[in-house]
Amino acid sequence: MILVTGATGKIGSEAVRLLTEQNHPTRALVRAPSRMPGGEAWNGVEIAVGDFDRPDTLDAAMRGIHTVLLISPSVPGQEISVIDSAVRQGVEHVVKITNHKASEDSPVGRRRDHARIEAHLKATGLGYTLLAPNLLMQNLFAVATMIKQTQGFVMSAGDGRFGMVDSRDVSATAAAVAAAPSRHAGRVYLPTGPELVTYADVAKELAEALGHEVEYRRISPDEHRSAMIQAGIPEPAATSNAQVFGLIAGGDAAWLTDDVTSVTGNPPRSLRTFIADHVDAFA
Numbered sequence: 001m002i003l004v005t006g007a008t009g010k011i012g013s014e015a016v017r018l019l020t021e022q023n024h025p026t027r028a029l030v031r032a033p034s035r036m037p038g039g040e041a042w043n044g045v046e047i048a049v050g051d052f053d054r055p056d057t058l059d060a061a062m063r064g065i066h067t068v069l070l071i072s073p074s075v076p077g078q079e080i081s082v083i084d085s086a087v088r089q090g091v092e093h094v095v096k097i098t099n100h101k102a103s104e105d106s107p108v109g110r111r112r113d114h115a116r117i118e119a120h121l122k123a124t125g126l127g128y129t130l131l132a133p134n135l136l137m138q139n140l141f142a143v144a145t146m147i148k149q150t151q152g153f154v155m156s157a158g159d160g161r162f163g164m165v166d167s168r169d170v171s172a173t174a175a176a177v178a179a180a181p182s183r184h185a186g187r188v189y190l191p192t193g194p195e196l197v198t199y200a201d202v203a204k205e206l207a208e209a210l211g212h213e214v215e216y217r218r219i220s221p222d223e224h225r226s227a228m229i230q231a232g233i234p235e236p237a238a239t240s241n242a243q244v245f246g247l248i249a250g251g252d253a254a255w256l257t258d259d260v261t262s263v264t265g266n267p268p269r270s271l272r273t274f275i276a277d278h279v280d281a282f283a
Contacts, residue, residue: 001025006071014171052078062089093127093181100132133191134163152215156224158249163192166269221246
């Protein structure tokens with residue numbers, strides 16, 4: 001059986017749906033049953049109610065589990081607790097969503113956090129696979145309200161290019177690995193979309209889909225950090241986000257792979273397809 005943590009998030013919820021659709025016994029870890037998707041998407045899914053900060057609930061969720069798909073906000077103490085519970089309960093493999101440049105000396109705090117978690121996972125001796133996607137297309141939903149109100153959006157990534165990937169393709173990759181983990185043991189996959197794009201390209205595609213101009217307003221990382229804090233984003237997250245956007249401006253995310261296709265057998269969705277599927281969110 002496969003346990004999916006972060007099962008109500010963008011990547012986790014779709015991974016659960018795909019795994020159950022393919023008849024893989026799946027258990028979803030949720031903090032509250034009320035957060036489960038409605039409808040038939042999760043028919044046949046076992047539900048485990050648990051909390052990353054309560055090891056007893058993690059141990060209960062891990063019983064009878066062979067593989068864990070580990071998705072979370074990547075708080076080191078919490079993910080390490082999940083990994084340690086997996087060890088105690090005899091889990092054989094962990095598939096972790098991580099960052100492509102996780103390192104102990106990264107200037108970005110979240111990347112240092114990922115590196116600490118990865119090091120702990122490898123030290124346990126568990127089988128593991130790492131998935132480090134490029135920017136998620138679904139992150140564009142964060143500027144949807146701004147686009148509706150101002151026919152544009154602000155961003156501090158300059159003209160940096162990135163291999164933006166639909167989270168549905170990350171979910172499909174994660175589900176394929178979790179369904180046959182031994183084939184992917186020790187591997188690191190870097191899911192991307194099919195093309196390098198800029199935020200100017202994003203604005204152009206949105207404009208074509210919406211039928212009106214969408215302006216990409218370039219600001220500095222410091223200005224972006226202040227704007228995010230003013231919008232209610234906690235200061236550590238705003239600082240980390242601004243650091244990442246500044247790195248993107250310098251080419252940090254200008255990479256593509258064929259990992260989605262090689263793992264799933266299907267090509268990744270384009271930015272145009274993503275926008276067509278979700279145009280109502282920006283209208």
